[in-house]
Amino acid sequence: NQTPECYSYEDCKATADWLLSQTDIRPLVGIVCGSGLGGLANMLKDQVVFNYKDIPNFPQSTVHGHAGRLVFGTLKGRPCICMQGRFHIYEGYPLQKGVYCVLGGPSFETIAECRMLHRMGADAVGMSTVHEAITARHCGMRVFALSLITNQAVMDYESKEKANHEEVLQTGKDRAMQLEQLVSTIVIRIEHSNNYA
Numbered sequence: 554n555q556t557p558e559c560y561s562y563e564d565c566k567a568t569a570d571w572l573l574s575q576t577d578i579r580p581l582v583g584i585v586c587g588s589g590l591g592g593l594a595n596m597l598k599d600q601v602v603f604n605y606k607d608i609p610n611f612p613q614s615t616v617h618g619h620a621g622r623l624v625f626g627t628l629k630g631r632p633c634i635c636m637q638g639r640f641h642i643y644e645g646y647p648l649q650k651g652v653y654c655v656l657g658g659p660s661f662e663t664i665a666e667c668r669m670l671h672r673m674g675a676d677a678v679g680m681s682t683v684h685e686a687i688t689a690r691h692c693g694m695r696v697f698a699l700s701l702i703t704n705q706a707v708m709d710y711e712s713k714e715k716a717n718h719e720e721v722l723q724t725g726k727d728r729a730m731q732l733e734q735l736v737s738t739i740v741i742r743i744e745h746s747n748n749y750a
């Protein structure tokens with residue numbers, strides 16, 4: 554069995570760009586259909602269907618009863634996308650999540666600290682965000698936190714790399730447009746869902 558890969562941002566973008574080029578449908582809602590529930594996708598009208606195996610950088614369904622198809626279409630007139638088949642950790646797929654660990658800063662972690670945090674289950678380390686989230690929750694706000702991963706933690710004593718603020722600023726610059734797009738889209742959707750609450 555081939556071990557499923559972790560997909561990079563560039564891989565996911567290539568997948569998204571490919572899908573966007575294959576259909577004009579721009580889904581408002583995404584539905585992940587589990588065992589026995591793939592029939593929901595058959596309710597979609599004006600379907601555009603892709604087998605997972607034909608989508609670049611896409612995992613494959615291995616579970617009995619999961620068709621392994623991505624179905625675009627409309628449900629009650631609203632553009633939707635259904636995954637006929639999902640992916641599980643038990644299939645060997647890594648969780649697409651990360652544990653963000655916060656330290657006080659302002660210094661970056663030593664190699665020993667990075668190794669320790671990694672062993673403890675941390676995937677990313679920062680010196681902000683958590684404090685803000687805790688304070689905001691304390692004030693009763695709903696919180697959506699977003700962190701740009703700007704640099705690789707240095708784990709190897711032989712490495713010549715060192716975490717540094719210049720790299721952090723450069724990655725921030727490189728991703729600024731995407732972040733601006735993402736955050737403004739999220740803001741629009743928050744207003745939209747509040748209007749309909």
Ligand SMILES: O=P(O)(O)O[C@H]1O[C@H](CO)[C@@H](O)[C@H]1O
Nearest residue numbers: 658679680681717718719721
């Ligand atoms: O400045 P922010 O956006 O918090 O981002 C990060 O950049 C600095 C480290 O390079 C730290 O301040 C860290 O929190």
Ligand SMILES: Nc1nc2[nH]cnc2c(=O)[nH]1
Nearest residue numbers: 661678679680703716721
């Ligand atoms: N603690 C910590 N915060 C960061 N913020 C941006 N990069 C880093 C990093 O490598 N470590």
